[in-house]
């Protein structure tokens with residue numbers, strides 16, 4: 001199992017690179033690229049949300065609470081007064097940081113259901129819904145952010161699997177195969193609950209057609225090819 005620092009730096013670096021790619025191809029504006037980077041990084045630590053180690057989980061919930069609080073305020077700019085915005089920030093932060101955190105702690109087992117591909121889909125749906133419905137982001141942007149959560153999530157699961165291979169002795173440690181799996185069979189009840197929750201979310205997801213259209217656009221891949229390497233000399237030389 002990879003440690004928190006490894007997860008944070010690998011997920012952060014890769015989602016940063018991908019976010020720059022989105023920026024270069026015109027798929028995202030600078031502010032969106034920042035959001036993608038944040039989403040990918042959060043996705044990279046999200047599977048350990050039920051970890052027994054308190055530091056990463058505390059950091060994760062502080063990050064989630066701060067993100068949620070700022071997004072709540074940003075979505076109400078020009079609607080609420082400064083005093084109301086500050087109050088909203090505090091309320092959202094406290095709810096996510098303390099209330100949701102306590103609920104999570106009570107109902108989860110580490111490496112249970114959250115180290116699975118199903119959980120990645122669950123968080124993708126959840127973030128797309130929240131970003132679209134609560135923070136009024138356009139559907140395509142909300143979906144792309146959800147995809148960044150999935151990318152971060154997959155990086156985390158792959159890293160956990162890689163770390164369960166003993167490179168020197170070329171043996172597999174006991175934890176091999178516990179991270180990257182479609183669903184968790186060890187905790188059937190929790191898995192059924194997660195399947196149900198994912199199915200419920202499915203009915204609330206933003207429309208996906210505009211996102212598919214944007215991603216499937218041939219011009220996007222032309223732009224990607226063109227901006228991948230310098231047209232003339234490197235750095236203008």
Ligand SMILES: [Zn+2]
Pocket residue numbers: 001002047048115156160
């Ligand atoms: Zn993990």
